[in-house]
Amino acid sequence: MRLSNYFLPTLRDNPKDAQIVSHRYMLRAGMIQQASAGIYSWLPMGVRVLKKIEQIVREEQNNAGAQEILMPTIQSADLWKESGRYEDYGKELLRITDRHERDMLYGPTNEEQITEIFRSHVKSYRTLPLSLYHIQWKFRDEVRPRFGVMRGREFLMKDAYSFDLNYDDAIKSYNKMFIAYLKTYARMGLKVIPMAADSGPIGGDMSHEFIILADTGESEVFYQKNWFEVNKLDENVDIEGDLQPLVNSYLSCYAATDEKHDLDNCSLAAEDLVATRGIEVGHIFYFGTKYSDALRARVAGKDGNESSVHMGSYGVGVSRLVGAIIEANHDEKGIVWPESVTPFRVGLVNIKIDDRECLEASENFYTKLQLAGVDVLYDDRDERTGAKLANMDLIGLPWQIIVGPRGLKAGVVEIKNRRTGVLEECSIDQVMTKFRD
Amino acid sequence: MRLSNYFLPTLRDNPKDAQIVSHRYMLRAGMIQQASAGIYSWLPMGVRVLKKIEQIVREEQNNAGAQEILMPTIQSADLWKESGRYEDYGKELLRITDRHERDMLYGPTNEEQITEIFRSHVKSYRTLPLSLYHIQWKFRDEVRPRFGVMRGREFLMKDAYSFDLNYDDAIKSYNKMFIAYLKTYARMGLKVIPMAADSGPIGGDMSHEFIILADTGESEVFYQKNWFEVNKLDENVDIEGDLQPLVNSYLSCYAATDEKHDLDNCSLAAEDLVATRGIEVGHIFYFGTKYSDALRARVAGKDGNESSVHMGSYGVGVSRLVGAIIEANHDEKGIVWPESVTPFRVGLVNIKIDDRECLEASENFYTKLQLAGVDVLYDDRDERTGAKLANMDLIGLPWQIIVGPRGLKAGVVEIKNRRTGVLEECSIDQVMTKFRD
Numbered sequence: 103m104r105l106s107n108y109f110l111p112t113l114r115d116n117p118k119d120a121q122i123v124s125h126r127y128m129l130r131a132g133m134i135q136q137a138s139a140g141i142y143s144w145l146p147m148g149v150r151v152l153k154k155i156e157q158i159v160r161e162e163q164n165n166a167g168a169q170e171i172l173m174p175t176i177q178s179a180d181l182w183k184e185s186g187r188y189e190d191y192g193k194e195l196l197r198i199t200d201r202h203e204r205d206m207l208y209g210p211t212n213e214e215q216i217t218e219i220f221r222s223h224v225k226s227y228r229t230l231p232l233s234l235y236h237i238q239w240k241f242r243d244e245v246r247p248r249f250g251v252m253r254g255r256e257f258l259m260k261d262a263y264s265f266d267l268n269y270d271d272a273i274k275s276y277n278k279m280f281i282a283y284l285k286t287y288a289r290m291g292l293k294v295i296p297m298a299a300d301s302g303p304i305g306g307d308m309s310h311e312f313i314i315l316a317d318t319g320e321s322e323v324f325y326q327k328n329w330f331e332v333n334k335l336d337e338n339v340d341i342e343g344d345l346q347p348l349v350n351s352y353l354s355c356y357a358a359t360d361e362k363h364d365l366d367n368c369s370l371a372a373e374d375l376v377a378t379r380g381i382e383v384g385h386i387f388y389f390g391t392k393y394s395d396a397l398r399a400r401v402a403g404k405d406g407n408e409s410s411v412h413m414g415s416y417g418v419g420v421s422r423l424v425g426a427i428i429e430a431n432h433d434e435k436g437i438v439w440p441e442s443v444t445p446f447r448v449g450l451v452n453i454k455i456d457d458r459e460c461l462e463a464s465e466n467f468y469t470k471l472q473l474a475g476v477d478v479l480y481d482d483r484d485e486r487t488g489a490k491l492a493n494m495d496l497i498g499l500p501w502q503i504i505v506g507p508r509g510l511k512a513g514v515v516e517i518k519n520r521r522t523g524v525l526e527e528c529s530i531d532q533v534m535t536k537f538r539d
Numbered sequence: 540m541r542l543s544n545y546f547l548p549t550l551r552d553n554p555k556d557a558q559i560v561s562h563r564y565m566l567r568a569g570m571i572q573q574a575s576a577g578i579y580s581w582l583p584m585g586v587r588v589l590k591k592i593e594q595i596v597r598e599e600q601n602n603a604g605a606q607e608i609l610m611p612t613i614q615s616a617d618l619w620k621e622s623g624r625y626e627d628y629g630k631e632l633l634r635i636t637d638r639h640e641r642d643m644l645y646g647p648t649n650e651e652q653i654t655e656i657f658r659s660h661v662k663s664y665r666t667l668p669l670s671l672y673h674i675q676w677k678f679r680d681e682v683r684p685r686f687g688v689m690r691g692r693e694f695l696m697k698d699a700y701s702f703d704l705n706y707d708d709a710i711k712s713y714n715k716m717f718i719a720y721l722k723t724y725a726r727m728g729l730k731v732i733p734m735a736a737d738s739g740p741i742g743g744d745m746s747h748e749f750i751i752l753a754d755t756g757e758s759e760v761f762y763q764k765n766w767f768e769v770n771k772l773d774e775n776v777d778i779e780g781d782l783q784p785l786v787n788s789y790l791s792c793y794a795a796t797d798e799k800h801d802l803d804n805c806s807l808a809a810e811d812l813v814a815t816r817g818i819e820v821g822h823i824f825y826f827g828t829k830y831s832d833a834l835r836a837r838v839a840g841k842d843g844n845e846s847s848v849h850m851g852s853y854g855v856g857v858s859r860l861v862g863a864i865i866e867a868n869h870d871e872k873g874i875v876w877p878e879s880v881t882p883f884r885v886g887l888v889n890i891k892i893d894d895r896e897c898l899e900a901s902e903n904f905y906t907k908l909q910l911a912g913v914d915v916l917y918d919d920r921d922e923r924t925g926a927k928l929a930n931m932d933l934i935g936l937p938w939q940i941i942v943g944p945r946g947l948k949a950g951v952v953e954i955k956n957r958r959t960g961v962l963e964e965c966s967i968d969q970v971m972t973k974f975r976d
Binding site: 107108109111135137138141142143144145146148149152167169170171172173174175176177178180193194196198200201204206208215218219222223224229232234239241243245255256 | 544545546548572574575578579580581582583585586589604606607608609610611612613614615617630631633635637638641643645652655656659660661666669671676678680682692693
């Protein structure tokens with residue numbers, strides 16, 4: 103993509119009202135624009151990251167055997183009256199009346215709707231286990247939306263739902279998602295700790311939040327100092343195998359959100375306990391038959407007897423992750439994207455566009471990199487060198503190729519690793535070898 | 540995908556209330572489920588088709604130089620009051636009041652919101668031409684939703700918006716989209732005629748609808764009998780070139796919706812004019828400065844003088860296309876998917892699962908086809924042969940591989956082309972050669 107044609111409205115100065123770094127950088131890097139309180143438009147650079155995160159989430163859901171569906175954003179209030187949540191949910195539920203005066207709502211979550219789909223079609227244990235997920239916009243009418251996409255009102259969520267015949271099978275489904283979540287976050291380069299958590303308005307007995315450690319986190323969290331040394335995810339873990347020992351080993355390391363933290367139950371010495379802040383990027387629940395009882399989603403077992411299906415639900419905040427990844431990956435100059443979610447892999451900067459050799463070499467790189475399948479953003483604009491380089495640092499692509507007249511005379515260009523800041527001189531052939539893989 | 544694990548709730552009988560064939564088949568083939576009036580959940584088979592159509596639309600928008608963004612579903616009413624459409628739009632606009640008593644709405648279209656994004660960032664002709672698009676759910680509160688996803692209330696639409704300095708440039712952008720649309724529909728195997736149309740609530744002077752011919756179409760259309768012979772799209776047309784002659788040649792062939800049809804202005808002999816019904820699958824508009832005047836979206840020209848930017852908007856009904864493609868591709872047994880949008884390319888049917896050789900051969904095909912990158916749906920269920928074959932015909936995958944004991948004894952399986960109905964005997968090697976490409 104040529105930057106001269108690309109809609110990338112970066113800002114030089116920090117926008118007022120943006121309190122946290124991810125919000126500031128997303129605005130400054132031209133990724134989002136506020137539409138109204140807690141509601142954002144995603145500009146081209148933002149959409150690219152959002153779609154990459156969405157795709158990683160999708161692939162790991164598919165790998166875990168969940169099947170993608172897509173439920174609508176607008177739901178009838180009837181099912182919510184059946185489950186009892188229509189009154190319980192409070193003012194965060196955006197209630198809507200349609201032209202025929204029917205009560206509707208903008209779904210903040212989909213337990214009722216998925217249970218309705220399930221009960222319409224599944225009558226027998228033979229269809230179980232079943233896991234369905236969708237990636238869809240949700241709305242929660244937060245009283246005070248803030249922190250950009252981290253606590254917005256309209257947000258993109260992946261929510262999965264599992265259906266099993268009994269408790270034991272339901273825990274197997276829960277464990278599968280538990281590990282799938284760890285794999286998902288690992289692919290995004292995030293260090294995430296699963297922590298026992300309260301279930302809130304979803305309900306149920308067991309629930310874990312997946313927490314990124316970040317000073318700007320919304321809640322206080324506590325964990326065993328050597329947590330990440332003890333728990334190393336094996337990427338090749340067999341998701342179809344018995345995952346209970348693995349899940350147990352994760353959970354045997356102390357980690358808790360402030361709601362669940364209890365010094366009396368924590369046997370760690372003070373120096374082995376870390377208190378810091380965290381950002382929730384996922385939340386999974388086992389709630390048994392709460393919704394299947396209320397909505398009469400029942401299946402016949404092997405013996406022919408009917409019972410309520412056991413359910414769990416599993417959420418990943420897809421749009422929130424864009425902010426959370428920035429909270430965990432930035433410096434004073436801007437964003438530092440992990441390769442797996444970066445909007446472009448390489449930024450190509452021609453620092454002297456009126457120099458014929460610079461122009462030729464840059465155009466040549468641009469063509470060759472594209473042919474090699476490398477996503478490249480090419481700054482071909484007539485701007486000051488300092489502004490162009492600062493802009494590249496701000497938007498945070500992992501690699502920069504800097505083409506200048508002095509280097510070209512010696513047959514080299516500079517390659518900058520955005521994360522380490524290390525500059526290296528490369529010949530043209532070396533550049534292509536480095537990125538063509 | 541193994542059908543024994545796949546959530547594909549097909550129905551043997553025609554559902555009541557489904558008046559048109561696409562609605563009936565989408566319900567029967569387990570693609571969708573009604574959530575409430577005019578609002579549908581997409582089940583796994585439906586999502587696959589929806590995503591394929593979305594991706595074709597996306598690629599052709601990108602090829603035409605449009606950049607993907609993503610605007611939210613919920614908009615503040617303020618901008619609509621500024622444009623004057625808040626009162627004009629009538630009851631189809633879903634009006635919402637949030638917890639702070641602010642007037643919001645579920646966007647039925649996004650002219651105001653995109654103009655707000657544009658005016659926040661673009662001040663100079665140097666950023667032009669600019670085309671932005673998004674693929675997002677919309678809501679129109681139809682008084683009488685019907686025909687399944689063809690006239691739903693919540694629907695997925697691609698809407699693009701072009702910004703140009705003056706009329707001439709705006710027409711160039713319009714022509715680009717005109718041709719991009721023809722390429723988009725051609726990739727879906729659809730025969731589409733662009734027809735002059737009324738602008739309706741979008742407004743403006745020039746507008747074309749893209750119409751699929753189908754007996755079940757919602758409106759009457761008229762066209763020159765030899766239209767498709769005269770107009771053959773060259774897939775390699777240069778979208779950056781001068782497209783006016785090409786657009787003129789399309790438009791010089793008579794075609795009009797009933798709103799625009801005028802026998803007095805139609806010089807065709809009666810026998811050269813076809814009157815039939817059509818389904819609108821796209822609608823493009825040039826409306827000049829209607830919104831940029833109202834919202835003061837102004838740019839400085841080369842001479843430094845400011846003027847209102849010239850705009851167009853361009854819609855494709857993505858979810859509606861799923862129904863429209865079925866209207867144009869079905870027979871009495873079910874759907875007949877074009878290869879480009881089919882949920883799976885191949886259906887593999889083991890007609891005798893308790894026969895060891897059938898099982899081995901089927902499992903072998905399943906593994907090999909997957910390794911070769913072929914999307915295959917494998918019917919490994921314990922069902923009657925007749926039911927399995929009828930089911931495959933209903934869901935309409937382009938190719939069926941039918942594995943039975945008699946054929947295997949002779950070293951062959953049957954390959955069925957769903958569209959032609961032709962059955963052909965193939966050896967195992969021939970099968971793999973046929974699909975591995």
